[in-house]
Amino acid sequence: MSRSMTGARMVVEALRDQGVDTVFGYPGGAVLPIYDEIFQQNDITHVLVRHEQGAVHMAEGYARSTGKPGVVLVTSGPGATNAVTGLTDALLDSIPLVVLSGQVPTFLIGTDGFQEADTVGITRPCTKHNWLVKDPAKLAETIHKGFHVATSGRPGPVLIDIPKDVQFATADYVGPKQIEPAKYQPARKGDIAAITRLVELIEQAERPILYTGGGVINSGPAASQLLRELADATGIPVTSTLMGLGAYPASGKNWIGMLGMHGLYEANLAMHDCDLMINLGARFDDRITGRIADFSPGSVKAHVDIDPSSINKVIRVDIPILGDVGHVLEDLLKVWKSRGRKVNTPALGKWWEKIEGWKSKNCLFFRNSDKIIKPQHAMQRLEALTKGHDRYITTEVGQHQMWAAQYLGFDEPNRWMTSGGLGTMGYGLPASIGVQMAHPEALVINVAGDASWLMNMQEMGTAVQFRLPVKQFILNNERLGMVRQWQQLLHGERYSQSWSDSLPDFVKLAEAFGCKGAQVRDPGDLDAAIQQMIDYDGPFILDVLVEKHENCFPMIPSGKPHNEMLLGEAETQGVIESQGAVLV
Amino acid sequence: MNALNIQKGMSSHSAYDLRDPNAEIVESHTLAVLVENEPGVLARVIGLFSGRGYNIDSLTVAEVDHTGHQSRITVVTSGTPAVIEQIKAQLGRIVPVHEVHDLTVEGPSVERELGLFKVRGQGDKRVEALRIAEIFRANVVDSTLESFVFELVGTPSKLDAFADLMRPLGLADLARTGVAALARGA
Numbered sequence A: 001m002s003r004s005m006t007g008a009r010m011v012v013e014a015l016r017d018q019g020v021d022t023v024f025g026y027p028g029g030a031v032l033p034i035y036d037e038i039f040q041q042n043d044i045t046h047v048l049v050r051h052e053q054g055a056v057h058m059a060e061g062y063a064r065s066t067g068k069p070g071v072v073l074v075t076s077g078p079g080a081t082n083a084v085t086g087l088t089d090a091l092l093d094s095i096p097l098v099v100l101s102g103q104v105p106t107f108l109i110g111t112d113g114f115q116e117a118d119t120v121g122i123t124r125p126c127t128k129h130n131w132l133v134k135d136p137a138k139l140a141e142t143i144h145k146g147f148h149v150a151t152s153g154r155p156g157p158v159l160i161d162i163p164k165d166v167q168f169a170t171a172d173y174v175g176p177k178q179i180e181p182a183k184y185q186p187a188r189k190g191d192i193a194a195i196t197r198l199v200e201l202i203e204q205a206e207r208p209i210l211y212t213g214g215g216v217i218n219s220g221p222a223a224s225q226l227l228r229e230l231a232d233a234t235g236i237p238v239t240s241t242l243m244g245l246g247a248y249p250a251s252g253k254n255w256i257g258m259l260g261m262h263g264l265y266e267a268n269l270a271m272h273d274c275d276l277m278i279n280l281g282a283r284f285d286d287r288i289t290g291r292i293a294d295f296s297p298g299s300v301k302a303h304v305d306i307d308p309s310s311i312n313k314v315i316r317v318d319i320p321i322l323g324d325v326g327h328v329l330e331d332l333l334k335v336w337k338s339r340g341r342k343v344n345t346p347a348l349g350k351w352w353e354k355i356e357g358w359k360s361k362n363c364l365f366f367r368n369s370d371k372i373i374k375p376q377h378a379m380q381r382l383e384a385l386t387k388g389h390d391r392y393i394t395t396e397v398g399q400h401q402m403w404a405a406q407y408l409g410f411d412e413p414n415r416w417m418t419s420g421g422l423g424t425m426g427y428g429l430p431a432s433i434g435v436q437m438a439h440p441e442a443l444v445i446n447v448a449g450d451a452s453w454l455m456n457m458q459e460m461g462t463a464v465q466f467r468l469p470v471k472q473f474i475l476n477n478e479r480l481g482m483v484r485q486w487q488q489l490l491h492g493e494r495y496s497q498s499w500s501d502s503l504p505d506f507v508k509l510a511e512a513f514g515c516k517g518a519q520v521r522d523p524g525d526l527d528a529a530i531q532q533m534i535d536y537d538g539p540f541i542l543d544v545l546v547e548k549h550e551n552c553f554p555m556i557p558s559g560k561p562h563n564e565m566l567l568g569e570a571e572t573q574g575v576i577e578s579q580g581a582v583l584v
Numbered sequence B: 001m002n003a004l005n006i007q008k009g010m011s012s013h014s015a016y017d018l019r020d021p022n023a024e025i026v027e028s029h030t031l032a033v034l035v036e037n038e039p040g041v042l043a044r045v046i047g048l049f050s051g052r053g054y055n056i057d058s059l060t061v062a063e064v065d066h067t068g069h070q071s072r073i074t075v076v077t078s079g080t081p082a083v084i085e086q087i088k089a090q091l092g093r094i095v096p097v098h099e100v101h102d103l104t105v106e107g108p109s110v111e112r113e114l115g116l117f118k119v120r121g122q123g124d125k126r127v128e129a130l131r132i133a134e135i136f137r138a139n140v141v142d143s144t145l146e147s148f149v150f151e152l153v154g155t156p157s158k159l160d161a162f163a164d165l166m167r168p169l170g171l172a173d174l175a176r177t178g179v180a181a182l183a184r185g186a
């Protein structure tokens, strides 16, 4: 049965058929027909944002916290260009998004028409794929394809550019089941011979480590479950990248903490000294490896990844396994069990002793104060007071982001949303709104820095309008803290442009937006302030005045290997040489 | 160095591992990329090379299967073995790319390029140009009293050699198609 309808109606129909319940967007001339259709239906909620960048980060928050693709609708020209940062963010962090943009009518394309931009050209390098749909008969099919591409293989953002005349034109609608199967079908099962080889190594390894990344979370809850089963059954220690936090529980007995530039001492030293490194869905990012030449020099490396281009890109591995982490883990466990569940128990015991030795350094130690709130202390108190809640955390970018990663514990996947690959200041507030849309009853907290938070603060309006009780926990150091830290360590303490002058009064700002705010500066009042934030039934901004010059440790300075971590202020003198200074 | 005693580079998924993975030698490779013939696909391929800093030494593209909407892009690129592997993997990620073949490692292949050479000259030089063209089996596709346009098909190095010889004889203009290549055998 063919159903004839306008392109604009097809958009809504296709979204409905794809199970979409929420769209984040902003109207404009080139998408008015689609907005007209949105007006005339009730299945899909449209969240009106305040800036298109906000829409994309909200969709990212929605997607990461649900595992479903996030959907965005923007107009042509400035609407589309405002979406570019979010698209790039989603591309680097492998977040499935479907972004629909309006375009000038086909007959005006190329004439520099009003609000015309070469959207597919601009977004080609920052999407997994994109399409300009010129034929209304292809529109529905393209949207279905878009969802397929965004969610299969390594997930990522796609963009579909829809000229206004195509939205008005009529054609037959095709449903997701009526289109021919897509040619794009990344392999999911890993090579069983390679998996078996890895099992043999697990059986013998003296110092194995599981190095897990965002791929475990993207693979779905089953992968996290299988990771737990593997780690707990074999006794192999687990570390994770920033993106993978929560795949293995922070309270689990094999957890040794996050690794990387601001990762834990024990995690980085275990990576450096291991003899078998099992990378599950991580990508040897430069924040993780430090100096490549000295990266885990004595280990055999296995790498499970769904993206062939991630394998051997930065670090040469010995056992590449191309496939979905969940599928590979399932096979791996099967093979390991069938061969008698063997591990090198005596060696593992010694390995754990060594790790416990590193742990006893207590690398997250900081000198607390009863006069001023230390940011690390604020994180510890936030953790303590929110632990039992159905909690989701988003962050902005900077020191506070690293402190959040270090001091908050995640026991489940999809609970931690942060901009890892692109490091986008301004991500956290809109992301928290996207998460709250998907989980209306949950406690959603954005751990923010004062500077980052200002970048998309207009979205407080969205939170208020949609009654989304997001909590903005601002660690206010009146500095661009992370920049200041680098200037202290690398640029002779010349603090060029790294302080936040003329900050708004966040409490008044909250009131101006129609929500509630509070400020806290005395450590003795911190708990009560956090509790007030949690208990308040609506969006809340907590301005936490913290120590202004605290540095984030541990730290592997740029260009240094894992075993040359700085643990505190005393070790920072002249640590970064000019070679390292050119790195970011 | 490690107790596990395993061979380095023991993957089965690519021919790369047959060669020294750490070699820093820059190699030239001819890649055949079969793509869905959709708008923008060439821009995606070229954008990949420029965006990630890879080299393009030659590039040809044309539709090869009209009903199947397939085009074939032949790229000659150069880089260390690790870079060549990355290029292939990155090409493979592009959604409308169906197949990537490295003709340089997948077995013997034929490579051909077509060149058009305009040579201006009179007297002895003109006669010599014509004589060399015959040796190279180039065709004369245009001629005036003071010029020829030669058409020559061959390997890129044959075209290079021909151009070198024609230069002192009055080579005035030159157009080359870039390399088209196919694997030998059935």
Ligand SMILES: Cc1ncc(C[n+]2csc(CCOP(=O)(O)OP(=O)(O)O)c2C)c(N)n1
Residues within 6 Å of the ligand: A396, A397, A398, A399, A400, A401, A423, A424, A425, A426, A448, A449, A450, A451, A452, A453, A475, A477, A479, A480, A481, A482, A483
């Ligand atoms: C959009 C953007 N611009 C610039 C940067 C560079 N940058 C990284 S961290 C940082 C400072 C962040 O300051 P703040 O949000 O106050 O957090 P803090 O480090 O003080 O916790 C800057 C400017 C960035 N990551 N993103």
